[in-house]
Amino acid sequence: MSAPKIPNATESEREILGACLVGRLDFRAVQEQVDRDDLYQIDHRELFEAMAAQLDANGEIDGPLLMSRLEGDALATAGDLLGGSYLLARSYQQHLAEIRDTAQRRRLMAEADAIYQAALSAESSEEAISDSQGRMLRLAAGQQTSGPVTITEAMREWLEELEERVEDHGDRMGIPTGFPSLDQTMGAMEGGELVVVAGRPGMGKTTLAMNIAENAMLRDDRSVLVFSLEMPRKELVNRMASSISALDMAALKKPQQMGEVEWAKVSQAIHAVHDKPMRIDDTGALHVQQLRARARVAHQQQPVQMIIVDYLGLLRADGRSLYEQVTEISGQLKALAKELDVPVIALSQLNRAVDKRPTPIPQMSDLRDSGSIEQDADKIVFLYRPAAYPGHEDEGPEAQVIVAKNRQGETGTCRLNFQGQYNRFREVVTGYEGMEGRFG
Numbered sequence: 001m002s003a004p005k006i007p008n009a010t011e012s013e014r015e016i017l018g019a020c021l022v023g024r025l026d027f028r029a030v031q032e033q034v035d036r037d038d039l040y041q042i043d044h045r046e047l048f049e050a051m052a053a054q055l056d057a058n059g060e061i062d063g064p065l066l067m068s069r070l071e072g073d074a075l076a077t078a079g080d081l082l083g084g085s086y087l088l089a090r091s092y093q094q095h096l097a098e099i100r101d102t103a104q105r106r107r108l109m110a111e112a113d114a115i116y117q118a119a120l121s122a123e124s125s126e127e128a129i130s131d132s133q134g135r136m137l138r139l140a141a142g143q144q145t146s147g148p149v150t151i152t153e154a155m156r157e158w159l160e161e162l163e164e165r166v167e168d169h170g171d172r173m174g175i176p177t178g179f180p181s182l183d184q185t186m187g188a189m190e191g192g193e194l195v196v197v198a199g200r201p202g203m204g205k206t207t208l209a210m211n212i213a214e215n216a217m218l219r220d221d222r223s224v225l226v227f228s229l230e231m232p233r234k235e236l237v238n239r240m241a242s243s244i245s246a247l248d249m250a251a252l253k254k255p256q257q258m259g260e261v262e263w264a265k266v267s268q269a270i271h272a273v274h275d276k277p278m279r280i281d282d283t284g285a286l287h288v289q290q291l292r293a294r295a296r297v298a299h300q301q302q303p304v305q306m307i308i309v310d311y312l313g314l315l316r317a318d319g320r321s322l323y324e325q326v327t328e329i330s331g332q333l334k335a336l337a338k339e340l341d342v343p344v345i346a347l348s349q350l351n352r353a354v355d356k357r358p359t360p361i362p363q364m365s366d367l368r369d370s371g372s373i374e375q376d377a378d379k380i381v382f383l384y385r386p387a388a389y390p391g392h393e394d395e396g397p398e399a400q401v402i403v404a405k406n407r408q409g410e411t412g413t414c415r416l417n418f419q420g421q422y423n424r425f426r427e428v429v430t431g432y433e434g435m436e437g438r439f440g
Contacts, residue, residue, distance in 0.1 A: 007105040008040035012095035017047055018081035021063045025092055027051055033096045038103035043073035047081075050074065104139075111135045123318060130289040134339055137296045175222060175306055175343060178215025179401075181414040181427055186379060186403045189306070189343035193408075194334040194376055196312075198348040199362060199383035200355065204399065204418055204425065205347045206231065207239070208383060209308050211424050212345065213278065214244060222305045223277035225298050227291055229314035233282040241269035243424040250421065277302065287316040288332045292339075299340050307340075309333060311347035312373075326371030334376045348373060360389070364404050380405035385418055398428060 019025035036048045047070070054066055063082050070078055115132045122128035174188030189195055197205050216222035228236050242249050245265040251258055258266075279302075281294060291309070298304055309315070312329055319325035330346070337344040348370065354360045362382035367374045374380070382402040386395040397417045404411060416425040 006040075006109075007102040009095075009098040009102045010041055010044070012098045013039050013041065013044045014081060016092060016095050016099070017044060017051075017077075019092065020051060020061055021066070021078065021081050023061070023063075027055055027061050029092075030096065034099050034103075038099055040102065040106070041077075043077045046070070046072075046074035047078055107139055111139055124289075126287055126289040127318070130292050133293050133296050137300060138339070175216050175220070177212045178219060179212075179414075179416060179425065179427060181416070182401055182403075185410055185412045185414050186381070186406055187409040189345070189379070190408065191341035191343060192338045193343045193378040194330070194337050195343055195345045195379040195381065196330075196348050196373055196377040197345060197381045197383060198350055198367065200350050200352075200360070200388075202388045203383040203385050204388075205349075205383055206310050207243075207418075207423055208401070208416075208425055209310060209345050209347055210236070210240060211243060213306065213308055214240060216306055217276050217278050218244070218272060221277060223303060224279075224306045224308065225295060225304045226278065226280045226308045226310070227286070227294075228280060228282045228310050229284055229286060230310060231282070233280045236280060236282070239423040240273070241266065242422050244272050245269040246422050248421050249423055285314065285316060288329045291315060292332060292336050295336055295340065304340060304342055306342055307336070307344045309344065309346040311349060313349050323371050326373065328371075330371055330373045330376040334378075346377075355389075360384070361400070362402065362404075374405070377405060378407045379403065387418075399425065 016025065016030055020027040020030060031052065036045045036052075039045045039048055050066060050070055051061055054069075055061060058065075063078070067075060067078050067082070114135060115128075118128045118131045122131065174190040176183045176188045177186070197209055199205050210226075213224045213226060217224050226236070238252055239249075241247060242252060245268040247262060247265040247269065251262050279298060281298075286294075295304065295307060312326070312333070315329050317325040317328040317332070319328050333344050333346050348367075350362055350366050354362055354366055361384050364374060364380070367380070380403075382404055383399060384402065385399040386392045387397065397419065399416050399418045400413050401416055402413045415428045417428050418425055
């Protein structure tokens with residue numbers, strides 16, 4: 001039985017490259033639709049790369065000058081192509097479409113082989129399925145799943161992003177938390193970052209994370225995906241309504257006693273979130289691979305711009321020890337952030353050792369026994385509220401938000417006021433409004 005033919009469009013490649021060499025087709029129009037790796041023949045790839053370099057340097061394609069800089073098969077191919085007529089009986093768009101289609105088929109074959117190998121070698125079927133889903137999602141989105149890029153290409157992408165930020169007056173520089181004092185210290189959250197918010201129970205981790213999500217959703221229409229492994233979505237929505245409309249949590253516990261003012265605030269909250277791009281998955285005890293799979297599907301249905309995981313300790317993972325499991329979880333969440341190019345905010349609960357110190361302010365050392373969270377996270381934020389401890393209730397509403405790790409910027413501490421009755425944080429410093437003026 002003969003080996004299957006590898007899909008290719010070498011004749012279309014020759015037509016396109018030849019037409020560009022003799023000046024019948026603008027190479028820029030070709031670059032907008034295909035790149036060198038879409039071509040099948042190696043000499044065609046080398047010729048494409050040389051033409052791109054000449055265009056960047058001189059602003060045009062000069063066939064004879066180009067040949068003086070080629071060698072080997074690429075030189076022979078260019079000489080052969082320069083002698084053609086290239087009537088382009090079919091439109092160049094048809095040729096380009098054929099090149100793209102066969103390139104994608106080759107990538108599909110490569111991914112199918114990788115999926116087959118993963119099925120044989122993965123430690124579990126969940127891991128193999130997660131890997132396969134990721135490969136297919138990236139392929140469908142037009143992203144290649146492997147292969148290094150040159151430093152020149154990486155620099156070009158970096159420069160393009162810098163220029164886009166200048167043109168957009170900095171609007172593309174990540175997602176702010178909506179708390180100016182925290183943003184000033186930590187900076188915005190970038191795609192690909194794992195942001196860990198850690199603290200003892202009762203500090204307000206979920207409140208802070210959901211406030212950040214509300215700010216992103218209500219102010220910038222950012223698409224947020226929330227995995228609430230501990231709290232059912234009814235409770236989460238209850239808290240959000242209180243936060244958004246300044247509706248006292250105590251009133252929501254006795255709706256039969258609410259008056260017109262309270263019901264007006266309920267309507268206000270419903271109107272505020274209507275058709276806003278937030279989705280909530282409150283499935284408990286998810287395996288981290290299942291979470292990644294669900295995030296991919298959600299992203300495919302509607303692009304996600306921020307993911308919140310509440311909380312890390314309730315995810316399941318493979319591993320003999322708790323340390324190994326947490327390491328697997330933090331590594332997978334970091335990989336998810338990079339794969340979807342979104343910030344992932346993961347909440348983490350610190351152990352009781354923190355409370356044994358005279359002043360129980362969290363420190364980086366409190367994460368040392370929590371797998372590789374400290375290494376995997378791009379930003380680590382500790383939350384500390386003195387009034388949350390028995391006997392210190394009179395210390396007031398102030399909370400310390402400690403940016404203990406920040407790969408892209410400064411570390412330091414900012415202070416927010418905790419408004420427990422409204423399930424929200426607000427700025428302490430006069431002049432910082434944040435989202436204060438939204439609804440009350």
